[in-house]
Amino acid sequence: MPDYYHAMVRQPLTQSERERGERLGEALRLARGERSTTSVAAAAGISVETLRKIERGRVPTPALFTVAAIAATVGVSLDVLCADLARPVRLSA
Numbered sequence: 001m002p003d004y005y006h007a008m009v010r011q012p013l014t015q016s017e018r019e020r021g022e023r024l025g026e027a028l029r030l031a032r033g034e035r036s037t038t039s040v041a042a043a044a045g046i047s048v049e050t051l052r053k054i055e056r057g058r059v060p061t062p063a064l065f066t067v068a069a070i071a072a073t074v075g076v077s078l079d080v081l082c083a084d085l086a087r088p089v090r091l092s093a
Contacts, residue, residue, distance in 0.1 A: 013060055013061070017060055017061065018057070018060050020060065020085055021057045021059065021060025021061060021062075022057030022060070023057075023084070023085055024054070024057075024060075024062075024067070024081065024085060025054050025055045025056055025057040025058075025059075026055075026057070027076070027081055027084050027085070028054060028055055028067075028070055028071070028074065028076075028081075029055040031071070031074040031075065031076040032055075032074045033074075035074070037051050037052055037055075040070065040073050040074060043073040044066075044069040044070045044072070044073040045069055046066055046069065046070070050062075050066070051070065054066070054067075054070070067081070
């Protein structure tokens, strides 16, 4: 096979990447508050299903522009989201 084909194969996500996606989803869900998924998705220009998947961590690496649109809609800055995701995860004792 040509070399370019191998470069396009996506590596499986690590456990850390999956957990980060779950934390991102949780942060966006909390920021949404009482607003409906329908209203937030419409304002962000995405489907309700996409928003639900992101909030549930089922899309661990959503596109930056999608996250930015959701964040702007729910009134949270990307800086705050990134800071939250950079914090170490505390394990329950």
